[in-house]
Amino acid sequence: MGRKFNIWLFVAIVVVLPLSVYAVVNWYERSVQALPVLISKTHTIADYRLVNQLGKESSIKNWEGKIVVANFFFTHCPSVCPKMTNNLKKVQKANVGDKNLLFVSFSVDPERDSSEQLQKFARRFNIDESKWQLLTGSKKEIYRLARKSFQVIATDGDGGENDFIHSDQLVLIDAQKRIRGYYEGTEEKETDQLIKDIKKLENEN
Numbered sequence: 001m002g003r004k005f006n007i008w009l010f011v012a013i014v015v016v017l018p019l020s021v022y023a024v025v026n027w028y029e030r031s032v033q034a035l036p037v038l039i040s041k042t043h044t045i046a047d048y049r050l051v052n053q054l055g056k057e058s059s060i061k062n063w064e065g066k067i068v069v070a071n072f073f074f075t076h077c078p079s080v081c082p083k084m085t086n087n088l089k090k091v092q093k094a095n096v097g098d099k100n101l102l103f104v105s106f107s108v109d110p111e112r113d114s115s116e117q118l119q120k121f122a123r124r125f126n127i128d129e130s131k132w133q134l135l136t137g138s139k140k141e142i143y144r145l146a147r148k149s150f151q152v153i154a155t156d157g158d159g160g161e162n163d164f165i166h167s168d169q170l171v172l173i174d175a176q177k178r179i180r181g182y183y184e185g186t187e188e189k190e191t192d193q194l195i196k197d198i199k200k201l202e203n204e205n
Contacts, residue, residue, distance in 0.1 A: 035172075035180040035200055039151060044177040046149045050106070050137035053118035058133055060177065066102045067201050068173040069194070071185055072146050072165070074109035075121040080168050084185035085125050088170065092128060094195045100175075101198065103132040106145065108165055110136040139163075150179070170194060174201050 047060045069091060073081040088103060095101050107113035113121075118134040121127075127134075135142075143159035146152050150171050157163035172181035172194060181197050183190040 034204065035197055037174075038179040038181070041178070043179065044149075045173060045179075046145065048135075048137075048141055048145055050135040050141065051115055053115055053122050053129065053134040055115040058135055062133065063102060063104075063173075063177065065175055066100050067175060067198060068102045068104055068177075069198070070104045070106070070150060070171045070173060071169065072106045072108050072142075072150075072152060072167050074107050074166075075113050075117055076109065077166075080166070080186055082125075084168055084170070085127075087185055087188070087191040088132075089125065089127070090191055091170075091195055091198070092131065095198060098202075100202070101131065105132070105134045106142050107134065107136045108142065108146070110139050110142060152182075172197055172201070174204070 045060065045063075048058075050058050052058045069088065071084060071088065073084060075081070085105075088105075092101075092103060107118065113134075113136045115136060118136060122129055122132070122134055138159075140159035143157060143163060143165060146165055146167065147155075147157070150169075152167040152169045152171060153165045155165065157165065168185045170183040170185045170190075171179060172183070174180050180201060181194065183194045185191070
């Protein structure tokens with residue numbers, strides 16, 4: 001009897017206890033611990049002048065006091081972008097009624113993605129246009145934002161005719177326009193974590 005007890009005690013100490021500690025730490029990091037400020041504490045998203053799906057000028061002034069989820073896409077994308085958009089809709093649905101949350105999607109194919117084309121895309125996916133901006137405009141400006149501000153792509157380029165970027169990253173930005181998280185936009189698990197992290201940022205404010 002004593003020997004069996006010692007064996008179970010050994011198993012509990014060596015196996016169960018470490019797993020329990022790991023589970024608690026993992027839960028704390030994902031659900032409670034404050035999100036880090038990425039890149040640097042002084043790095044913020046640069047201003048821009050683009051046009052949304054309604055044909056109206058848009059700038060970073062639209063972000064004032066808001067938490068922003070941003071991504072880069074194009075309407076003719078056959079696979080990644082539709083899945084990423086549906087996952088963003090899941091995030092939006094989880095935050096219905098949240099007036100401090102804004103979604104911003106930048107087209108990396110602005111030559112084909114006119115405001116009219118972006119609006120067709122918005123209707124196709126039944127996007128809430130009051131809280132979600134699809135943006136088009138200068139390719140050089142959009143590509144500069146992707147590389148320098150959002151840092152979703154590591155390749156060099158000038159936004160010229162032969163330059164093309166594509167990213168499945170969703171970027172979480174706080175009300176001070178600082179990057180607080182990157183998430184793979186096609187992954188359900190990453191999308192669920194984004195939903196939790198938005199709540200964390202809201203609790204900071």
